[in-house]
Amino acid sequence: MKFNFAKVTNSRLMGTMGLIIGWGNEDDRIIQYFLLDAEGLGLADYVSLKNPTKDESYREEERLMGGLGSDRIRISKEEALFLVKYFGNKNSYYEKELPGEVDEYIDIIERYETDLTIEELYPKICKPIDDEVEFINYMTMRFIAWDRESLKYFSKNDEISNMHITNINGTLLKNIVISKGKGRYISDALYEDNDGYYKSKIAFSIDKNENGFKINSMVVTDKEPIFDFEVFDEISKPEFVSIYNIKKIDEFLEVFYKDNPFVLKSEMDNSVFFTRFNFNNNHVKKDVYIINNDIKAIYYQMGDEFFVGTYSDNDRKYINKILQCNYKQYLYIKEELYFEENVLYDFVESGSEDFYDFLDI
Secondary structure (H helix, E strand, O other): OHHHHHHEEEEEHHHHEEEEEEEEOOOOOEEEEEEEEEEOEEEEEEEEEOOHHHHHHHHHHHHHHOOOOOOOOOOHHHHHHHHHHHHHHHHHHHHOOOOOOOOOOHHHHHOOOOOOOOHHHHHEEEEOOOOHHHHHHHHHHHHHHHOHHHHHHOOHHHHHHHOOOOOOOOHHHHEEEEEEEOOOEEEEEEEEEOOOOEEEEEEEEEEEEEEEEEEEEEOOOOOEOHHHHHHHHHHHOEEEOOOOOOOOOHHHHHHHHHOOOOOOEEEEOOOEEEEEOOOOOHHHOOEEEHHHHEEEEEEEEEEEEEEEEEEEEHHHHHHHHHHHHHHHOOOEEEEEEEOOOHHHHHHHHHOOOOHHHHHOO
């Protein structure tokens, strides 16, 4: 089919990107949606839409890209097919199954030939960084994720790219960036590995040229184990919880998700959980990075109750006003509560069927 367009999110430094490729003409179209995971999965998700309406294609694009907090960059056919082949080959390397209708894209992985390299696409798939603290946070994130590719690109140094402190692609949970002047920084990192939680300090020396920031050197201290309850204390934050009663539950959930395709939807036994992310990744610019600071709100439907968790008074007022205006035929506010630490997600994870009983435990 004729190639129409392709676009990708410039979110490589977060470890995940959304890629969309459109084919065909006005009478016969197909749009392919790929989730690219650079941290051990490759092609993590795939769906396609055949002759979608504008509304259908918009909702699917927002489902894929809306939560990544990044710009959507137009790329060429050659670049798009290279990304499918490159990340599809990662599935084979990591022994992960390819997702979705594999026959719709397997020929790209097996037969497409190009001289492109991933380094040539980095200026497009990585957001521009002008702030030193933001760069240190991203490089700490890439180091904990054991991301040799990114460390090599941003250091041009094999020794740095082969450094690691995790057993697998770890997750940076919290980072405190401390400036020592003249391009020298220390990351005080809290992270999750396959065998528990740890703290470590990473020293960076960086500089900047016409191509952006570059890592000159890195030094890593020994890692120190930390208990899970200490991790919770480190990354928890105050939370507002609003509780609604719902009428016409199934109809409300359908309308709500249609109106908010950018939320991450998780189906559970007799309940549904939604995560709403911020539309940018500005939390990475702060000298104290916390992984869940990119979450604007969480929503949880259980039975005839709808719980809404927010993390600032402004967001509480804004989101609840939208809910009470747009869904007044479905939602009736019952109670608003404030907690000094995260509660709602723990309630969801607990499997408890009564929020107030859960609070009394």
